[in-house]
Amino acid sequence: MSATRRPGACFGAALLAAWLGAGRVDAGEQLTVKELLARSSAVIEVSVTFAGARALRVEAQHWLWRGDSAEPFFDRAGGTCLPTRDRLRQWRSTYANFPAPTRARWAQLARAKGYRAVVFLRQQGPRLVPCCELEALSLTHVFTHPGFAAWRLALQQALAERAAPRPGAAAGR
Numbered sequence: 478m479s480a481t482r483r484p485g486a487c488f489g490a491a492l493l494a495a496w497l498g499a500g501r502v503d504a505g506e507q508l509t510v511k512e513l514l515a516r517s518s519a520v521i522e523v524s525v526t527f528a529g530a531r532a533l534r535v536e537a538q539h540w541l542w543r544g545d546s547a548e549p550f551f552d553r554a555g556g557t558c559l560p561t562r563d564r565l566r567q568w569r570s571t572y573a574n575f576p577a578p579t580r581a582r583w584a585q586l587a588r589a590k591g592y593r594a595v596v597f598l599r600q601q602g603p604r605l606v607p608c609c610e611l612e613a614l615s616l617t618h619v620f621t622h623p624g625f626a627a628w629r630l631a632l633q634q635a636l637a638e639r640a641a642p643r644p645g646a647a648a649g650r
Contacts, residue, residue: 506610510631513612514639517597518545519605520632526591528553530562533591541595542636550604557614558596558607562587568614575614582616593620595632 506512514520520541526534535551555561560568565587569580586592595618598605609618617628 508610508612510628511635511638513597513609514542514632514635516599516608518547518600519543519549519598520595520636521549521598522593522595523551523559524591524593525559527562527589530566533559533561535559538593541632542639545598545600545605547600547603547605549598550601550606552606556607558609558618559594560586560613572614579615582622586616586619586621594618595629 508516521543522538522541524536524538526536528534532553533555534553537549551559555564557564565583568575568583572580596607597609599608616622617624619625622628
């Protein structure tokens, strides 16, 4: 051991790394379209209109898949899946290390009147609520994202796979 290194320094560094790592885990996972679909009860296209900086109005446009007949609930205060203007602005300051194109998209969307998006919903009590994780920060599920067409194609493929009969499944009698 060198004279400059203290015996507890490695433990302290490991503890700090574990604590920082836990913070990233708490922020959510980066999920694929298939993983999102597996955790969901429905998928819907919505139109979002900003109602000031801290609220929004969400209108259902088109169901892409509905495995549950519960009614959807969209909180006017938004959330990670459907961010408000304030949340988009907050992301720019909170996530300063995110890639510049993503941060620019947050700013651009915050200046818009609203946006259209595809949202995954999961059962929560008697209703369906938006569900997402860290992948929502990229806004790939928003129609104006440059990668939306490819993302939408991946979603359509995942929905088709979900609907396809499983190998070995009994045929209808």
